[in-house]
Amino acid sequence: MGEPFYITTAISYPNGKPHIGHAYEAIAADVIARFQRAMGRDVRFQTGTDEHGLKMMQKARDLGITPKQLCDGMSSYFIAMCDNLDVSYDVFIRTTEERHHTASQELWRRLEANGDLYLDRYEGWYSVRDEAFYDESELVAGEGGDKLSPQGTPVEWTVEESWFFRLSKYAEPLLKLYAEQPDFIQPDGRRNEVLRFVEGGLRDLSVSRTSFDWGVKVPGSDGHVMYVWVDALTNYITGLGFPDETGDFANYWPANIHLIGKDIVRFHTVYWPAILMSAGLALPRQVFGHGFLLNRGQKESKSLGNVTDPLELAERFGVDPLRYFLMREVAFGQDGSYSPEAIVTRCNAELANSYGNLVQRVLSMIFKNMDGTLETFSSAEADDVLLATVFAACRDELPREFAAMNFSGGIDAWMRGVFACNAYVDEQAPWTLRKTDPDRMRAVLLTLFMAIRDLTIAIAPVVPTSASKVLDQLGIPADERSYAALTGADWYMARVATGEKLGAPVPAFPRLELPEDAA
Numbered sequence: 060m061g062e063p064f065y066i067t068t069a070i071s072y073p074n075g076k077p078h079i080g081h082a083y084e085a086i087a088a089d090v091i092a093r094f095q096r097a098m099g100r101d102v103r104f105q106t107g108t109d110e111h112g113l114k115m116m117q118k119a120r121d122l123g124i125t126p127k128q129l130c131d132g133m134s135s136y137f138i139a140m141c142d143n144l145d146v147s148y149d150v151f152i153r154t155t156e157e158r159h160h161t162a163s164q165e166l167w168r169r170l171e172a173n174g175d176l177y178l179d180r181y182e183g184w185y186s187v188r189d190e191a192f193y194d195e196s197e198l199v200a201g202e203g204g205d206k207l208s209p210q211g212t213p214v215e216w217t218v219e220e221s222w223f224f225r226l227s228k229y230a231e232p233l234l235k236l237y238a239e240q241p242d243f244i245q246p247d248g249r250r251n252e253v254l255r256f257v258e259g260g261l262r263d264l265s266v267s268r269t270s271f272d273w274g275v276k277v278p279g280s281d282g283h284v285m286y287v288w289v290d291a292l293t294n295y296i297t298g299l300g301f302p303d304e305t306g307d308f309a310n311y312w313p314a315n316i317h318l319i320g321k322d323i324v325r326f327h328t329v330y331w332p333a334i335l336m337s338a339g340l341a342l343p344r345q346v347f348g349h350g351f352l353l354n355r356g357q358k359e360s361k362s363l364g365n366v367t368d369p370l371e372l373a374e375r376f377g378v379d380p381l382r383y384f385l386m387r388e389v390a391f392g393q394d395g396s397y398s399p400e401a402i403v404t405r406c407n408a409e410l411a412n413s414y415g416n417l418v419q420r421v422l423s424m425i426f427k428n429m430d431g432t433l434e435t436f437s438s439a440e441a442d443d444v445l446l447a448t449v450f451a452a453c454r455d456e457l458p459r460e461f462a463a464m465n466f467s468g469g470i471d472a473w474m475r476g477v478f479a480c481n482a483y484v485d486e487q488a489p490w491t492l493r494k495t496d497p498d499r500m501r502a503v504l505l506t507l508f509m510a511i512r513d514l515t516i517a518i519a520p521v522v523p524t525s526a527s528k529v530l531d532q533l534g535i536p537a538d539e540r541s542y543a544a545l546t547g548a549d550w551y552m553a554r555v556a557t558g559e560k561l562g563a564p565v566p567a568f569p570r571l572e573l574p575e576d577a578a
């Protein structure tokens with residue numbers, strides 16, 4: 060087993076069906092998880108749903124059902140979304156599970172034992188939509204002059220008895236953490252925002268509520284449930300078996316990456332590390348705040364009528380094309396935009412016409428002109444140059460960029476490998492060699508066979524199903540598809556030795572059509 064690598068997504072509020080932002084985050088986390096597995100790491104990947112709090116309770120009330128019924132019904136859509144999009148999670152956690160209540164209460168007791176909790180009265184602004192407390196100074200004026208949170212959501216004046224966490228005590232330790240571990244918060248722009256916020260000093264945080272009961276009960280304090288964010292953040296350790304600190308917890312904690320959206324960076328880089336410090340637990344290595352996905356440049360909302368069901372998109376265009384588009388089109392960390400036209404244009408140009416077509420042409424020629432037989436051959440300089448180019452893209456550039464969370468850059472390097480193959484096909488013109496120099500034709504096609512195998516292994520984390528379809532056709536064994544398998548040419552000799560012939564190829568990357576109603 061390789062070195063452990065623990066990655067988590069945010070846990071989603073299941074107060075409605077999953078939207079494209081949820082799908083984007085799950086796909087990005089899955090690409091990272093598959094990439095790290097291909098790099099030989101022992102990956103643990105967790106996602107789930109965040110089921111407590113006022114927002115869930117109010118939604119259930121509006122629907123005339125209990126919060127539990129709402130959670131049970133809606134969380135199944137999130138599980139189905141992950142399954143349909145080939146998201147290879149190991150644990151799907153629901154915060155209403157008993158193990159999560161146990162973990163949250165134990166964490167609470169540790170904060171208490173450390174003297175970091177006290178009872179007082181909370182008076183201030185609360186946004187149910189953000190499930191967040193705001194300072195008067197943070198509020199902005201809405202169009203009608205009413206007060207809104209910095210995210211533009213309504214706030215209400217709240218007065219109640221509450222437990223407080225001594226967050227103010229952790230401002231200095233947090234600043235020290237950001238200084239000593241500069242990539243704790245990524246990308247850098249988000250890091251600067253957090254630094255400015257903490258440098259301004261921190262107020263103690265209200266961490267319990269008494270006006271409703273849909274939450275984890277505060278141990279030893281009747282009538283109090285935990286503030287939803289305190290229990291939500293705990294999910295990352297619940298899934299590892301906390302409070303048992305042996306087993307999975309010992310193996311996978313601290314997390315390598317908490318992947319979250321830009322709107323919830325403060326909770327993960329201020330509250331969460333402070334809570335962990337207080338509880339005497341190790342801190343995650345990195346919190347990465349990705350950007351928001353916009354529909355033709357606009358935020359999706361029910362009032363604009365532009366809400367897209369991610370599973371419908373996947374059904375229209377295919378899961379792999381959707382995954383490819385999202386990782387390729389959006390500079391990871393920044394906001395990005397999508398539209399059916401952009402998906403079709405990008406996937407047709409790159410996946411179907413450049414790469415898919417290359418695979419299809421080469422495998423057809425090997426099948427037709429060489430009876431599908433793989434053999435040893437003597438290469439010319441042009442072949443070595445091509446393989447070296449493809450090798451550098453697949454073995455060095457793509458993994459380097461993916462490790463740095465630059466997915467579009469990594470895919471760009473990969474495309475350069477694909478272009479090099481297409482240029483080589485045009486130059487070498489194997490269809491002409493067929494008559495003039497059949498030996499040379501064989502060398503050209505077999506060089507391309509080797510290049511295609513490398514390109515396919517490299518891109519597999521992004522397009523797992525199509526890649527394995529191609530690798531199956533190439534006859535590459537399932538246990539020889541990691542990045543480590545990209546070294547050397549021994550694999551080719553072993554593949555030849557099997558004597559297995561290639562069959563007639565089946566296209567793995569069909570061209571996409573733009574549905575008429577989307578034009």
Ligand code: ME8
Binds near residue numbers: 079
């Ligand atoms: O925030 N594009 O849940 P959530 C990209 N329960 N990402 C988006 C997005 C968009 N348009 N809209 C939302 C919560 N997200 C809490 C998290 S974690 C301990 C608790 C992202 O359902 C958002 O930034 O509102 C977050 O990372 C995730 O989707 C879930 O959002």
